[in-house]
Amino acid sequence: MTKIHPNLEAVDPKMNAESVSVYYGDKQAIKDVSIGIPAKYVTAFIGPSGCGKSTFLRALNRMNDTIPSARVEGQIELDGENIYSNSMDVVQLRARVGMVFQKPNPFPKSIYDNIAYGPRIHGIFEQKGDLDGIVENSLKRAGLWEEVKDRLNDPGTALSGGQQQRLCIARAIAVDPEVILMDEPCSALDPIATAKIEELIAELSGRYAIVIVTHSMQQAARVSDRTAFFHLGEIVEYGRTSDIFTNPIEQRTKDYITGRYG
């Protein structure tokens, strides 16, 4: 059972997971996980690799639907609405809950078209001028505008790794999501690019609910307000980041943050 830190202030959760289990075929990857994800905070998922962080993250915007063998049980709510109910439109859900992947994956299109991709498929602009504005705004918020404003027609794949990842963040922002899920967004980047992304996360946190999976405890400590420690498909401990790192309750958490395994 998840240990919740006593001095974790109760906030209305943006997303709320209730006894969620995820299976790949017969294999259970997530075991009865419950957690509330607050708005306007950064929540970090840490834990040894293979413990189910990505799986749980993907359950939050139903990306597991794209894996034929995956099956989700339990309930996940977005603003009180069950995202796995029949009335929930996956397309709408993913527009509201955006995702940034481990490896930057810009489309083989121009920088402009990468950002315009979401707004175009969701039709969230009236005329061409609006789209230009959305592209500019998203790039500005992702801190990429100054670097690319003169070459919006260059392919997105021609950017450096760190720029590509910020492009992917800008692409996710462009549809104005409420939640942004990031799965180890810096694991393919060098320290300078990582620092830029972390800065960006701090800036974005006032606006969106951000969930970040990271294998770096320093990163979790630097960027997140709350931390959940995953182990073997369960959340062992959940609380304010400072509490988790300075004052862990469970032995397993202590072992992990002192680097005894994982």
Place this chain on the structure above:
Amino acid sequence: MVLGLALAGWLSARSRAWALRADSGGRLASLPNYHGWYVGLWIFIPTVLFVFVWNAISPGLVLQSVLGSPAAEGLPAIESARLDALREARDVATGAASSTTNPDALPMIAPFSDALSQYRWIGIVLTLIIAGAAGAWSYLRVKPEFGARTRVERVIMAVLILASLVAVFSTFGILASLIFETFRFFEMVSPIDFLFGTFWSPDPMANPDNPDPTRYGAIPLFWGTLLIGAVIAMIVAIPIGMMSAIYLTQYAHPRFRAWAKPALEILAGVPTVVYGYFAALTVAPMIRDLAMSVGIANASSESALAAGIVMGVMIIPFVSSMADDSIAAVPQAMRDGSLAMGATTSETIKLVLVPAALPGIVGGVMLAISRAIGETMIVVMAASTAANLSANPLDSMTTVTVQIVAMLTGEGSFDHPATLSAFALGFVLFLVTLGLNFVALSVVKRYREAYE
């Protein structure tokens, strides 16, 4: 026999190497087997080379000695009669003919058989000497520290190089003969008339020294080829091939894909004659009847449409398997990225997967076109031989390949410009398909690099 010798060398050298290994109690630089191969190859290669050379020169030597014999003085003085007599005598002597009625040949039989057996013995003895010498020399080198392994490796490499050279040179040889015949044709009919003339009706019975260049205009053929192979066939093949590739990569259950994809690829192995039957016997009459029933009276029963449609069906597997490969090669991350943006599967396919796979798909389509325009059997069976420059796909039309067949199997003599025109057609077709393949492969290659 040579093989037997080589085998003996192989066995003896191997056993010697084994013995050496046992004697020295230690390790050899190469495995005994390699020593065996080393000696075996040393026997085999020089001997085989010698046998080839000997077979090439010994008839000359035999003839020489026969002509030197006293019986040769009785040969007729006339060149052709003398050659005939010699040839018949030789045939009897070698047993290729049982007897001869040529009186001039009869006295020559005995000297011929003498010379033949004499030179055969010389040949056998020389072969044995060479094999023995090579074997002995290499056998003596079987020592513990001798690196037979690297040497055998070098021989293997040489054999492989030789094999690839054979492929390259035969291609060049074929090309050279094609060019040669093409030039002979262009000496009779100017390339301008050939490439830009719009009337094709070579007359194989006309005077070969003075061909009518206006009958050698190849434009209608190229037009027919393009219309059937590149337009109608592709209108059929591209959409069907693309859609089946998209279904198989994106929607189909993995288990269905596992057998459907190979099944589709088997279609590519159906002999094109079978498609030809299908075109000539089923599709062509159907199209004619259909055209009649909607009131088009002059529809031909050998329409370009029928040949093109069946050709398109034949090409489907090429297009779909290339498209399948290129779509499947687009990284999963692209697809995930698009789906995570809230795109549906079909939007993802249309906006991300197909554009990303486009170079590969285009390459596949170009390869398919080059195959279609070089295709012979279907059009020979289903298209006509009448060269029409018409935009109506219901008209009968002919293609380059059909005319190549028609000209080569026609009544004209081999030197006739009508026959030679087949080579010129073949040469132009070769250049076109070569160009298409070249462009297609470089497109595919560049695309592969983009994801590595």
